[in-house]
Amino acid sequence: xxxxxxxxxxxxxxxxxxxxxxxxxxxxxxxxxxxxxxxxxxxxxxxxxxxxxxxxxxxxxxxxxxxxxxxxxxxxxxxxxxxxxxxxxxxxxxxxxxxxxxxxxxxxxxxxxxxxxxxxxxxxxxxxxxxxxxxxxxxxxxxxxxxxxxxxxxxxxxxxxxxxxxxxxxxxxxxxxxxxxxxxxxxxxxxxxxxxxxxxxxxxxxxxxxxxxxxxxxxxxxxxxxxxxxxxxxxxxxxxxxxxxxxxxxxxxxxxxxxxxxxxxxxxxxxxxxxxxxxxxxxxxxxxxxxxxxxxxxxxxxxxxxxxxxxxxxxxxxxxxxxxxxxxxxxxxxxxxxxxxxxxxxxxxxxxxxxxxxxxxxxxxxxxxxxxxxxxxxxxxxxxxxxxxxxxxxxxxxxxxxxxxxxxxxxxxxxxxxxxxxxxxxxxxxxxxxxxxxxxxxxxxxxxxxxxxxxxxxxxxxxxxxxxxxxxxxxxxxxxxxxxxx
Amino acid sequence: xxxxxxxxxxxxxxxxxxxxxxxxxxxxxxxxxxxxxxxxxxxxxxxxxxxxxxxxxxxxxxxxxxxxxxxxxxxxxxxxxxxxxxxxxxxxxxxxxxxxxxxxxxxxxxxxxxxxxxxxxxxxxxxxxxxxxxxxxxxxxxxxxxxxxxxxxxxxxxxxxxxxxxxxxxxxxxxxxxxxxxxxxxxxxxxxxxxxxxxxxxxxxxxxxxxxxxxxxxxxxxxxxxxxxxxxxxxxxxxxxxxxxxxxxxxxxxxxxxxxxxxxxxxxxxxxxxxxxxxxxxxxxxxxxxxxxxxxxxxxxxxxxxxxxxxxxxxxxxxxxxxxxxxxxxxxxxxxxxxxxxxxxxxxxxxxxxxxxxxxxxxxxxxxxxxxxxxxxxxxxxxxxxxxxxxxxxxxxxxxxxxxxxxxxxxxxxxxxxxxxxxxxxxxxxxxxxxxxxxxxxxxxxxx
Ligand SMILES: Cc1ncc(COP(=O)(O)O)c(C=O)c1O
Numbered sequence: 058x059x060x061x062x063x064x065x066x067x068x069x070x071x072x073x074x075x076x077x078x079x080x081x082x083x084x085x086x087x088x089x090x091x092x093x094x095x096x097x098x099x100x101x102x103x104x105x106x107x108x109x110x111x112x113x114x115x116x117x118x119x120x121x122x123x124x125x126x127x128x129x130x131x132x133x134x135x136x137x138x139x140x141x142x143x144x145x146x147x148x149x150x151x152x153x154x155x156x157x158x159x160x161x162x163x164x165x166x167x168x169x170x171x172x173x174x175x176x177x178x179x180x181x182x183x184x185x186x187x188x189x190x191x192x193x194x195x196x197x198x199x200x201x202x203x204x205x206x207x208x209x210x211x212x213x214x215x216x217x218x219x220x221x222x223x224x225x226x227x228x229x230x231x232x233x234x235x236x237x238x239x240x241x242x243x244x245x246x247x248x249x250x251x252x253x254x255x256x257x258x259x260x261x262x263x264x265x266x267x268x269x270x271x272x273x274x275x276x277x278x279x280x281x282x283x284x285x286x287x288x289x290x291x292x293x294x295x296x297x298x299x300x301x302x303x304x305x306x307x308x309x310x311x312x313x314x315x316x317x318x319x320x321x322x323x324x325x326x327x328x329x330x331x332x333x334x335x336x337x338x339x340x341x342x343x344x345x346x347x348x349x350x351x352x353x354x355x356x357x358x359x360x361x362x363x364x365x366x367x368x369x370x371x372x373x374x375x376x377x378x379x380x381x382x383x384x385x386x387x388x389x390x391x392x393x394x395x396x397x398x399x400x401x402x403x404x405x406x407x408x409x410x411x412x413x414x415x416x417x418x419x420x421x422x423x424x425x426x427x428x429x430x431x432x433x434x435x436x437x438x439x440x441x442x443x444x445x446x447x448x449x450x451x452x453x454x455x456x457x458x459x460x461x462x463x464x465x466x467x468x469x470x471x472x473x474x475x476x477x478x479x480x481x482x483x484x485x486x487x488x489x490x491x492x493x494x495x496x497x498x499x500x501x502x503x504x505x506x507x508x509x510x511x512x513x514x515x516x517x518x519x520x521x522x523x524x525x526x527x528x529x530x531x532x533x534x535x536x537x538x539x540x541x542x543x
Numbered sequence: 544x545x546x547x548x549x550x551x552x553x554x555x556x557x558x559x560x561x562x563x564x565x566x567x568x569x570x571x572x573x574x575x576x577x578x579x580x581x582x583x584x585x586x587x588x589x590x591x592x593x594x595x596x597x598x599x600x601x602x603x604x605x606x607x608x609x610x611x612x613x614x615x616x617x618x619x620x621x622x623x624x625x626x627x628x629x630x631x632x633x634x635x636x637x638x639x640x641x642x643x644x645x646x647x648x649x650x651x652x653x654x655x656x657x658x659x660x661x662x663x664x665x666x667x668x669x670x671x672x673x674x675x676x677x678x679x680x681x682x683x684x685x686x687x688x689x690x691x692x693x694x695x696x697x698x699x700x701x702x703x704x705x706x707x708x709x710x711x712x713x714x715x716x717x718x719x720x721x722x723x724x725x726x727x728x729x730x731x732x733x734x735x736x737x738x739x740x741x742x743x744x745x746x747x748x749x750x751x752x753x754x755x756x757x758x759x760x761x762x763x764x765x766x767x768x769x770x771x772x773x774x775x776x777x778x779x780x781x782x783x784x785x786x787x788x789x790x791x792x793x794x795x796x797x798x799x800x801x802x803x804x805x806x807x808x809x810x811x812x813x814x815x816x817x818x819x820x821x822x823x824x825x826x827x828x829x830x831x832x833x834x835x836x837x838x839x840x841x842x843x844x845x846x847x848x849x850x851x852x853x854x855x856x857x858x859x860x861x862x863x864x865x866x867x868x869x870x871x872x873x874x875x876x877x878x879x880x881x882x883x884x885x886x887x888x889x890x891x892x893x894x895x896x897x898x899x900x901x902x903x904x905x906x907x908x909x910x911x912x913x914x915x916x917x918x919x920x921x922x923x924x925x926x927x928x929x930x931x932x933x934x935x936x937x938x939x940x941x942x943x944x945x946x947x948x949x950x951x952x953x954x955x956x957x958x959x960x961x962x963x964x965x966x967x968x969x970x971x972x973x974x975x976x977x978x979x980x981x982x983x984x985x986x987x988x989x990x991x
Contacts, residue, residue, distance in 0.1 A: 140548075157815075158607045161953055198872045202721070231872070339677075384817025403584035405546055524849075536854060
């Protein structure tokens, strides 16, 4: 990364330059005034840049050099499963027969695409232990909302209209309560106990006739397996509620425990995490939703099914919650996830989880002497540390994160989950070597030492990035959300 | 287990287990109760080596009729457009595509700046004040607009034009159910929103009126006439718009729209069987703090250097949880980048030239159908789509056309029973005169 102000594309624009090559205008043309009503022909041209191809390429190359991806270096961002994004996935997703097909073509002309979707559904059914899967949801949060809408429809179909509450643990991801709101529910929070697990007493207290569902991730966002899961399922089910599984953490339990076998009724997966859909700088994702048999009638439509040897889109689903997205989901991400699953096979997926968990425990044990470890037990694919000890020295978790930037690392997730003070959440994933883990651990230990001996160097970090810490208060107080020509 | 994605050696594993203080990896899973333990391996297909898997999936993809080999006249919300080749080169840079959301701005300036530029270009095209960093797609963006409107006005009814994309309409209805919002359709008259009917339906209880411009039938909605009717009742004026068309059409912002949203797929994004595409979402300044999803803002660092950050995050789920403006977290950032590159390549001149080429070629095709005695339904000012009435079910005709290497238009009878045997034909700048002439000839037997 180099230290210079990067021009905006608008600032290098020059009238007279073009960056495009449009097809020939080979039909006779007519004055636009004859084709469009008065007042509907654009008078002021939009201020898009005028640049030529090399400048465009250099601009974006310069921007890419100011960006850190998994291919740039270690990315232990907890809860995000930043594992290697295999290159074969990118090639397959770009095959013309996948990338350049129209969603509304006749079904007979997209049998290959439907076959892939069908087979992916079948694989995800086996992996989750559910009875059916839809691929329509675009991301995790979208899947949560889809699942909750199905749960609502299920209760309503049973005449059970007073189930207005969704319970989430205090360690839950923000999308859980937000999705509950969008699905028309009220959120109730259940406390975690001193072991970082859902407090069963508190759960019993909040569960009742108004419970629509309990949303959980297992392992939870602290990276700990909810050992009492069957008891929790029993508490919720006997009160008539449903159990929802946020599959963001599935990387921890592939071939070890399936949501369906743990008593979950609905599960969404983040294919852009466990199944290597690249995160794209913030998206796209894909959030398939799996359900148990009693919820199948409520799945969004259409559903990809098989009739004889033919793959079809089934719209005849009278109890469906309807469409949650135009067309059939983020197909391109589903192609990548399918390619990944087929590259790994059953033994590969098992090894994925084993190494993900091995790596996390190894890092946790090596870092434990240097930071506070709030929950001292085997973790699953990720673990949390607390920066309490460093905070007393005047070094906050944010400072530790910024100092890691100086060493070329993407920092862990910080200040999440909310129930751990000065939280540092580390998820190494299985695709990192021991050398990489050791390199990161050494720098974390160095930072812990710096916090004691030379706190300024941490407090003032980063020292080597293209910009220093940015004024976020200014950004929010006087929002500048677009470029304006001077 | 040796696999090219898994680096640990037996020796590594041994050392790591020692450090942890356990004898086997299995022990690390001892907290999973036996009763829920999965035994053995998944019953799924065995792993395939790289080359063999490429071959298998290539063959699967070749079972599909793709737009590169076939001549395509299907649009209906997803369009076959010129995609500047550099778009794929930019989004293939793995510093972009293997990054997460830019939570750490110091090492994410590239992504943040690119999306800031995207927001700027979307504002320019729509004539709006503020654009967000993207939504899942056009359909969910419009659903979010409906919810924003209901929240903002504290009203529980939304009017949608019947000429809104049918799948968008369905998505709006699903979201509306969650929010206890009633969705009422405004009929169309000759393919555009019926102004008189709208006047009748407009009350103080309406949160928003949603129309599409150009609409699902390809027609130009009379935004100028609609605006005062909607604002008189203090409802929000929501326009779903194909942003490419705004290279030639007066932008909805000029007509007083409060929210303009839609899909940026026409800018460099492949049809991809319907996704991933790129929803965009814009508002006027007064609705800034109600916007769903991420916003990138400009600021400075301690040394006064310009930089970009995620801003106004107090609206979002990770801060506000159940009180957030939306539940969206991951969006469609990589596609927003693609659209930004395409808009950059087209630039001020190209976006107009391309939009006008759509109008001209579609108009040529429409006139050719008319000259050849076909009935054009809802004839009038349009962008790149129009409707031809035929004498047989469209599904059947399309199956015949496929045999001739043509992907025919959309079967309107699927959503509008009164439009059985009506085909919605899209003609973009990519279609040549010869291809258009061939289509008219091939449909010659299906005259209504
Ligand atoms: C635990 C958890 N749940 C849900 C989500 C939301 O997923 P998405 O960003 O795909 O909407 C995330 C990801 O940020 C997560 O970590």
